[in-house]
Amino acid sequence: MSPFGKNGFEKGMNCRDLAPLLVFYVCDEVNEKERELMESHLASCKACSDQLAEEKGFHSALVSTPQSADELDRSGILLSQCRSELEEALDDLSAPPLEEHWRPLGWLRRWMALRPAWSGAMLVLVGILAGAQLVPWLQRNSNNSGQAMNVRAPQPLTPEQLRNMVVSGVSFSPSSGSDSPTVQVQISAEQPMVLTGNADDSRMRQILTQVVQNSERYDAGMRLDCLDALKAAVRDLQVRGALLNAARKDQNPAVRMKALEALREAAGEDDVREAILDALEHDSNPGVRVEAVNLLVGSLQSEAPSADAPATPEAPVVAPAPTAPGSEDFEQVVKVLQELQRRDPNRYVRLRSAAALRQIGPREVQ
Amino acid sequence: MQLSRWALALADDNGCSGSTNAAPVSVTSLPNLDERTLVAEAQAGSRAAFEELVRRFDRDVLRLALNLMKRPEDARDVYQEAFLKVYRNLHRFRFECSFYTWLYRIVTNVCLDHLRRRQARPEDQAPELIAGRHEEGITDFFERQREHRPTLDPERSMMGQEIKARIARAMERLSPRERVVFEMKHYQGLKLRAIGDALGTTEETVKNSLFRATRKLRNELGGLR
Numbered sequence: 001m002s003p004f005g006k007n008g009f010e011k012g013m014n015c016r017d018l019a020p021l022l023v024f025y026v027c028d029e030v031n032e033k034e035r036e037l038m039e040s041h042l043a044s045c046k047a048c049s050d051q052l053a054e055e056k057g058f059h060s061a062l063v064s065t066p067q068s069a070d071e072l073d074r075s076g077i078l079l080s081q082c083r084s085e086l087e088e089a090l091d092d093l094s095a096p097p098l099e100e101h102w103r104p105l106g107w108l109r110r111w112m113a114l115r116p117a118w119s120g121a122m123l124v125l126v127g128i129l130a131g132a133q134l135v136p137w138l139q140r141n142s143n144n145s146g147q148a149m150n151v152r153a154p155q156p157l158t159p160e161q162l163r164n165m166v167v168s169g170v171s172f173s174p175s176s177g178s179d180s181p182t183v184q185v186q187i188s189a190e191q192p193m194v195l196t197g198n199a200d201d202s203r204m205r206q207i208l209t210q211v212v213q214n215s216e217r218y219d220a221g222m223r224l225d226c227l228d229a230l231k232a233a234v235r236d237l238q239v240r241g242a243l244l245n246a247a248r249k250d251q252n253p254a255v256r257m258k259a260l261e262a263l264r265e266a267a268g269e270d271d272v273r274e275a276i277l278d279a280l281e282h283d284s285n286p287g288v289r290v291e292a293v294n295l296l297v298g299s300l301q302s303e304a305p306s307a308d309a310p311a312t313p314e315a316p317v318v319a320p321a322p323t324a325p326g327s328e329d330f331e332q333v334v335k336v337l338q339e340l341q342r343r344d345p346n347r348y349v350r351l352r353s354a355a356a357l358r359q360i361g362p363r364e365v366q
Numbered sequence: 367m368q369l370s371r372w373a374l375a376l377a378d379d380n381g382c383s384g385s386t387n388a389a390p391v392s393v394t395s396l397p398n399l400d401e402r403t404l405v406a407e408a409q410a411g412s413r414a415a416f417e418e419l420v421r422r423f424d425r426d427v428l429r430l431a432l433n434l435m436k437r438p439e440d441a442r443d444v445y446q447e448a449f450l451k452v453y454r455n456l457h458r459f460r461f462e463c464s465f466y467t468w469l470y471r472i473v474t475n476v477c478l479d480h481l482r483r484r485q486a487r488p489e490d491q492a493p494e495l496i497a498g499r500h501e502e503g504i505t506d507f508f509e510r511q512r513e514h515r516p517t518l519d520p521e522r523s524m525m526g527q528e529i530k531a532r533i534a535r536a537m538e539r540l541s542p543r544e545r546v547v548f549e550m551k552h553y554q555g556l557k558l559r560a561i562g563d564a565l566g567t568t569e570e571t572v573k574n575s576l577f578r579a580t581r582k583l584r585n586e587l588g589g590l591r
Contacts, residue, residue, distance in 0.1 A: 023580045024573070028549060029557070065533055067429075069433050082446065090453060093453065093454075122535050
């Protein structure tokens with residue numbers, strides 16, 4: 001308890017009561033009642049008066065001592081410095097913080113900066129988790145999508161689009177079973193795209209047919225690739241038209257030969273047979289003519305049993321079913337082959353024609 | 367002893383229960399605005415008003431800091447830290463006491479923190495102690511200025527330095543709070559109640575601190591006259 005906390009001086013103040021109050025008396029921190037009692041006692045007590053004098057002397061010596069502030073900043077330079085520094089600090093506080101606009105994960109960075117050991121451990125853990133989970137997930141994901149991009153636009157291409165497009169690449173991937181091979185076509189157009197599908201896809205047929213029909217825009221290799229792909233869609237009238245056209249008019253004999261080969265499935269059709277006969281009579285390339293002979297023989301041989309056997313359940317999809325060749329057609333085929341056998345400039349063609357006549361000979365007898 | 371304006375203001379202040387009456391803002395010049403208006407303006411975001419407040423009181427703040435810390439660099443830190451605290455927390459000031467009291471409370475708390483930190487570091491000593499022991503090793507600019515003043519009476523100066531060094535050594539024995547109370551009472555001229563308000567404690571506690579501080583100094587300094 002404080003020695004000067006209570007003013008219990010009802011019976012006056014004695015030396016013992018006064019002593020602790022002298023400190024406050026000299027610095028004017030006693031109340032009126034205390035002052036009155038102290039002065040009353042001091043008037044009659046020399047010992048306490050001497051003590052007061054000593055206290056006053058001590059106090060006076062203390063307060064008269066030069067203060068640090070008087071000496072340390074007499075010139076005011078320090079105050080000036082302090083003001084300048086404060087203004088700079090206030091400028092910093094007032095200015096909008098540049099990095100505060102966008103600080104993603106700022107709290108995490110601060111946390112990590114203050115705890116390097118924990119941060120290192122956390123990064124290692126994150127690395128392990130990423131390696132254990134993310135990499136297998138990526139592998140699974142990449143296995144699921146073999147194609148770089150699979151765009152299947154539902155709308156057919158407009159003639160304008162077909163005219164403006166440029167096919168920059170065609171590639172095949174073998175299909176399982178009897179399905180037609182999968183084709184991937186890279187197209188450079190206003191919107192570059194990669195189409196993946198097979199000849200059953202109408203858009204794909206459109207594009208492939210467009211390539212086959214434009215020998216001046218696409219090289220022979222690409223036309224050959226497209227013919228390969230279109231082979232499965234020979235029943236489509238548009239495709240067949242393109243194939244027939246290519247078989248007759250393409251500048252490249254390999255393409256013409258490939259077109260004939262692509263028409264093999266429909267070799268019994270009248271329009272195809274006409275094209276074959278045209279090739280036999282007019283194509284300048286012996287290889288094309290040989291291919292035409294082969295096709296003709298093949299078609300006649302395949303038709304021969306159909307006359308005796310019941311019709312096959314595999315009816316053509318688009319084109320009408322091949323009709324049994326009439327005697328006029330057959331005679332025309334024989335006539336053309338005989339012409340080839342006699343007059344074709346190429347010996348192999350002549351030999352092949354002779355062999356073909358022999359092959360179809362029994363039919364002639366029938 | 368020259369009392370600071372703070373001392374006079376705090377002596378008349380009724381502590382945190384009182385408040386100043388705001389005069390209507392009719393004067394556009396900031397130096398003519400009263401304290402309450404300036405504080406309100408500063409709270410509304412006026413940097414100029416805040417700087418005017420700083421200029422009104424910063425001389426006394428630095429003086430208190432210098433007297434307590436005894437080192438210009440420490441006093442500078444206290445000045446900066448205290449006013450930045452005021453700036454950041456000004457919106458919390460509710461005029462429940464005078465701005466003087468509130469500011470003084472912040473400054474003394476910052477000083478106390480610095481003194482406590484210094485006390486925890488034995489290598490830190492008051493410059494007066496160093497100066498007293500190594501007179502030739504004075505490196506501080508302000509110290510050099512003082513030493514080279516030609517008008518100072520050499521004998522008196524020497525005695526003054528002797529007493530000052532003794533007082534400084536004795537002051538080092540005090541606790542930070544005792545030191546602050548003693549300083550505020552004897553060198554800032556504050557009333558004990560005002561010191562209590564500034565330190566956020568009671569007058570009775572301040573009284574105890576002052577009594578203990580005086581007794582310790584008496585024991586250390588003996589017959590100082």
